[in-house]
Amino acid sequence: MSAHDEVPAEQHPADTDWHRWAPIGQTLDASRTVGSGPVPSIAAFGLLPLEPMLVPEKPRGGELDPSKCHHCKPSEFTIWQDDEWRVSGGMQGPTGIPFVGAISPRRHVKLEDAPIEVLAGLGPVLQRVSEATKAIPAVARCHFSRWNDGSAHLHLWAYARPAGMMQGRGAILPYWEQSMPAMPEEMMQEYLEIVANALAAGGGEAFPYR
Numbered sequence: 001m002s003a004h005d006e007v008p009a010e011q012h013p014a015d016t017d018w019h020r021w022a023p024i025g026q027t028l029d030a031s032r033t034v035g036s037g038p039v040p041s042i043a044a045f046g047l048l049p050l051e052p053m054l055v056p057e058k059p060r061g062g063e064l065d066p067s068k069c070h071h072c073k074p075s076e077f078t079i080w081q082d083d084e085w086r087v088s089g090g091m092q093g094p095t096g097i098p099f100v101g102a103i104s105p106r107r108h109v110k111l112e113d114a115p116i117e118v119l120a121g122l123g124p125v126l127q128r129v130s131e132a133t134k135a136i137p138a139v140a141r142c143h144f145s146r147w148n149d150g151s152a153h154l155h156l157w158a159y160a161r162p163a164g165m166m167q168g169r170g171a172i173l174p175y176w177e178q179s180m181p182a183m184p185e186e187m188m189q190e191y192l193e194i195v196a197n198a199l200a201a202g203g204g205e206a207f208p209y210r
Contacts, residue, residue: 011054024050039166041176063152066108071153079196081106082204084118085125087158089195090209094188096180097173098138099160099195103129104153111146111154118154126156132198133160136191140164143173 013019026049033045062069077088079101089101103125105118126144133142140163146156159177161168168176189209196206 009056011056011058014053014055019053022050022053024052026050037170037172039169041167041172060148060152061150062108066152069108069151069153071102071104071151071155072106072108077209078207079192079209080199080204080206084121085204087129087195087199089192090188094182094185095177096182097160097168097177098136098162098183098191099133099142099158100177101129101133101158101195102155103158104155109154110152111148114154128199128202129158129195132195133158135198136160136194138162138191145174 028047028050030045030047034040034042036042062071066072071086075088077091078086079089080087084105084107085103086106087101087103089099091102092100105114105121107118109115109118130142130144133139139160141161143159143161144156145159148155157174159173161173165176192209193206196209200206
């Protein structure tokens with residue numbers, strides 16, 4: 001049996017000092033979240049009961065079989081790439097903020113095993129994406145987030161904070177993105193082209209959206 005055919009081990013509750021302390025099954029008080037942050041955004045907030053935390057965790061996409069990694073495959077959502085990096089946008093259609101994009105190396109690596117040349121290129125590509133995003137007239141800042149809970153391929157998300165949207169400062173912006181009405185398709189395409197062309201001005205190739 002190859003490593004790609006391994007059967008995931010049976011899950012069981014995680015057993016560490018922290019996990020034994022955690023209030024599993026309880027519904028936690030989220031009232032401190034309401035009105036918090038530099039500019040309050042949340043009027044009401046509630047959490048579901050804390051579920052048991054099972055290990056080992058289920059494999060992420062591309063973890064057992066890199067050939068199934070969607071970050072490695074050609075995509076109609078690629079708006080720019082060079083020899084090492086790729087930026088994608090419009091994956092879920094129009095969103096409620098000017099730009100949401102994914103940034104990933106073209107080779108299949110994770111943060112913990114990426115070679116030094118990939119790590120050395122990460123800072124410059126983030127700088128370029130930030131500046132390209134701010135080329136959209138509506139944008140003041142570009143936020144970056146990394147979770148990597150869904151895919152075993154290094155990737156980050158870029159979120160464009162609209163100018164003047166003080167309620168979007170900090171970690172709350174992705175929630176605003178999910179709550180805002182979707183912008184018109186034509187507007188999204190225009191903004192994707194602005195980002196792609198701004199990136200290509202510094203090297204690499206821009207691709208028209210779909």
